[in-house]
Amino acid sequence: MDLKPFKFLLGLLCSALSAEASPPRPQYSANHYYYYYLMGRYHLNIGNAEDAVEYLETARLLNKESPIIARELSELYYIGGNYEAALQHASAVYGAMPDDLEFLEYYAELLIKNERKDRAAEILKDMIEAAPDNEGYRFRMAAIYEHSGDLKSAVNQYMEVIKRDKGNIFARIALADVYLSFEEYSAAITHYKSAIKHGADAKDVYLQIGRIYHRQGKSRKAVRYVQRAINESPEDWIAHATLADIYIENEEIDKAEEVLKTLVEKYPNEYASQMRLGIFYMETDESDRAKEVFSKLSELFPEEYSVWLFLSFMQEHLG
Numbered sequence: 633m634d635l636k637p638f639k640f641l642l643g644l645l646c647s648a649l650s651a652e653a654s655p656p657r658p659q660y661s662a663n664h665y666y667y668y669y670l671m672g673r674y675h676l677n678i679g680n681a682e683d684a685v686e687y688l689e690t691a692r693l694l695n696k697e698s699p700i701i702a703r704e705l706s707e708l709y710y711i712g713g714n715y716e717a718a719l720q721h722a723s724a725v726y727g728a729m730p731d732d733l734e735f736l737e738y739y740a741e742l743l744i745k746n747e748r749k750d751r752a753a754e755i756l757k758d759m760i761e762a763a764p765d766n767e768g769y770r771f772r773m774a775a776i777y778e779h780s781g782d783l784k785s786a787v788n789q790y791m792e793v794i795k796r797d798k799g800n801i802f803a804r805i806a807l808a809d810v811y812l813s814f815e816e817y818s819a820a821i822t823h824y825k826s827a828i829k830h831g832a833d834a835k836d837v838y839l840q841i842g843r844i845y846h847r848q849g850k851s852r853k854a855v856r857y858v859q860r861a862i863n864e865s866p867e868d869w870i871a872h873a874t875l876a877d878i879y880i881e882n883e884e885i886d887k888a889e890e891v892l893k894t895l896v897e898k899y900p901n902e903y904a905s906q907m908r909l910g911i912f913y914m915e916t917d918e919s920d921r922a923k924e925v926f927s928k929l930s931e932l933f934p935e936e937y938s939v940w941l942f943l944s945f946m947q948e949h950l951g
Contacts, residue, residue, distance in 0.1 A: 665694035669701055681708060692721070699728035703735070706742075715745040733759055733766075740772065749776045767793045771806065783814045801832040808840075817844050835864035839871050846878050854878050869895060869905040876912065885916060903933050910942065919946060 672687035685708050692701045706721035719742040722735075729735050736759050743752035756773045763769065774789035790807040793800055808823035821844055824837050842857035855878055861871040872895040879888035892909045899905055906929050913922035923946055929939045 665691045665698070665701075667691075668694065669698075672701075672704070676704075676708070681712065684708060685712075696724075699725045707738075710742070715742060718742055719746050719748075731762075733763060737769070737772075744772075744776065749780060752776060765796060767797070767800065767803065771803075774806065774810065778810050778813060783810065783816070786810050799830055801827050801830050804830060805832060805837070812840075812844065817848055820844060835861045835868060835871070838864060839868075839874060842878075843874065846874075846881075851878060851882055867899060867902075869899075869902060869908065872905065873908045876908070880912075880915070888912065889916075901932060903929070903936065906932070907939070914942075914946070922946060 668687045668691035672684045672691060675681075675684040675687060685705065688701055688705045688708070692698070692705060695701065702721045702724040706718045706725065709715070709718035709721065722739050722742050725735060726739055736755055740752045740755045740759070743749070743755065753773065753776050756769055756776070759769045760766070760773065770789045770793050774786040777783075777786035777789065787807060787810060790803045790810065793803040794807070797803070804823055804827035808820045808827060811817075811820035811823060821841055824832075824841050824844075828834050828837050838857045838861035842854045842861060845851075845857060846854035855875065858871055858875045858878065862868065862875065865871065872891050876888040876891045879885070879891065889912065892905070892912055895905045896902070896909050906925060910922050910925035910929065913919070913925060923943070926939055926943045926946070929936070930943060933939060
């Protein structure tokens, strides 16, 4: 028996049954929130943020329960720098996603940007409780405490990070920075030195310690530590300039000049060191030498507008 007709009919029947079982395709009208959401996504994908916000705002009005729309709107406003609107929409998301740590980190940042640090601290406390080993949360919490003038609480957060990870040089430096911001110089120096022992970049830390001693009026110690920074990185013009500034304040002009000239001799094509030497000669009323340095700089770096400004100033006011 020829089965082809039966197979054909069976195929038609299966197609009909399949069509009945499949749900109809949704038709999104202008009154349906999803239409506006899709249009918002489309404009977002083509880089048209303004229209994307307009469509997503309409979608949000039509469906106030959707955390997805609220979150996308919040992030769009954040990118545009409108932190108040970003927080408004993020607050709606928070009710639907109170345990999403990634979102909570974003939410806490928005609270901080909107000067709602107490609320941010509450959120961060919950986050730290949920993920006690996350040092980033503790760093943010410490920053809030520091900004509010609570030295002890800020220190405790960094100490907790160090207790969990003794080799964390970032926490040690941050801890020293906190003490420095509160002018607790001895504690700051102690923790900077500790950071060096645990592998921090010695050049930067030595320079910071030297600046602290200089701020305290302890010139000999300041010179010693800045010199250590120079030994670690002989090409660092900032360290040389810092050492020269210390000598200038101590009225040791010859030593300051020697430091800057040595740097220029080692790195004759370095713009910053040459510029600092020229400014030094201006500060010490040696206009001829200053002109000589700036003239050389104008040849080496003809595109540097600041050099021409200095030369013009000197020609106009110093002859």
